[in-house]
Amino acid sequence: MRITARSDYAIRAVFDLxxxxxxxxxxxxEVAGRQKISxxxxxxxxxxxxxxxxxxxxxxPAGGYRLLKSPKExxxxxxIACVEGPIELVLCVSGEDEPESGCGMQGECVARFFWKExxxxxxxxLKETSIEDLCLKxxxxxxxxxxxxxxxxxx
Numbered sequence: 795m796r797i798t799a800r801s802d803y804a805i806r807a808v809f810d811l812x813x814x815x816x817x818x819x820x821x822x823x824e825v826a827g828r829q830k831i832s833x834x835x836x837x838x839x840x841x842x843x844x845x846x847x848x849x850x851x852x853x854x855p856a857g858g859y860r861l862l863k864s865p866k867e868x869x870x871x872x873x874i875a876c877v878e879g880p881i882e883l884v885l886c887v888s889g890e891d892e893p894e895s896g897c898g899m900q901g902e903c904v905a906r907f908f909w910k911e912x913x914x915x916x917x918x919x920l921k922e923t924s925i926e927d928l929c930l931k932x933x934x935x936x937x938x939x940x941x942x943x944x945x946x947x948x949x
């Protein structure tokens with residue numbers, strides 16, 4: 795099982811806005827550079843996050859992207875759901891008992907219950923983990939913040 799690049803990049807981008815901007819904003823170019831993400835792909839992700847109410851954007855020279863909620867209020871689950879939709883390990887656990895949602899053995903398949911339980915546990919962990927949690931881990935690891943790393947010029 796793998797998390798998609800879209801989900802990984804979305805989490806990294808929201809983390810970046812929380813960790814490096816101090817409540818301010820950053821351009822897609824800045825976030826893409828720090829996170830080593832294609833700016834074009836990041837802008838697609840930002841569009842989904844903006845449409846879901848996780849971030850907002852402002853155009854112009856002082857523009858950029860910023861969080862609409864506090865990092866404590868944004869879970870990893872929220873971010874993945876914004877860019878991917880519901881988290882399901884296999885199609886047959888979607889709650890739909892239609893043939894196209896699985897193999898047609900929904901009522902008899904023991905594996906379906908196993909996958910559903912694992913999916914619920916993964917979802918629970920993602921819901922309990924906030925962007926603030928990632929920021930605290932980054933601080934403990936000594937990750938330098940971009941806002942404190944900016945150069946100042948004196949004449």
